[in-house]
Amino acid sequence: MAAVMGVSAAQAPALLLFGGHSHDKFLGCLNCSEHDNGSVCNEYGSYGSGYNSDSIWNSYGQYGSSYSSLSPWNTYASDPPVIVDRDGRFYGYLTANAYRPKRTEIKGLVALTDAAEKFNDLDKLREAFCRR
DSSP states (O other), rough: GGGGGGGGTTSSSOOOOETTTTTTTEESSSSSSSTTTTTOOOTSSSSOOOOOOOOOOOOSSSSTTTOOOOOOTOOOOOOOOEETTTTTTTTEOOOOOOTTTBBBBOHHHHHHHHHHHHOOOHHHHHHHHOOO
């Protein structure tokens, strides 16, 4: 799981995740400090909680379910979240679907989505990813 930790908080720019069919729903920051309210690693914030409906860590939500076409964890996802920076530069799709065109090439994020199937537990996956 060490490869997952390749996306560090010190890395600039901030990598922001947007989901939904129009990719207009903010889903959190992938490499912000775990103390940042917008971080996917802040388990007490909206985007890091396993209970929030808009969290990628909620296995029952549309953005966290391995059955949802909007989820990064679905190996057949047709409309996974996009990764962009604050200037709108596109860094690819965050998806476990290895055949999705324009899947991110950021090694730590590829390792994260590839590990989702092996872990089959989003709490453990979040812990491994966020324990940079």
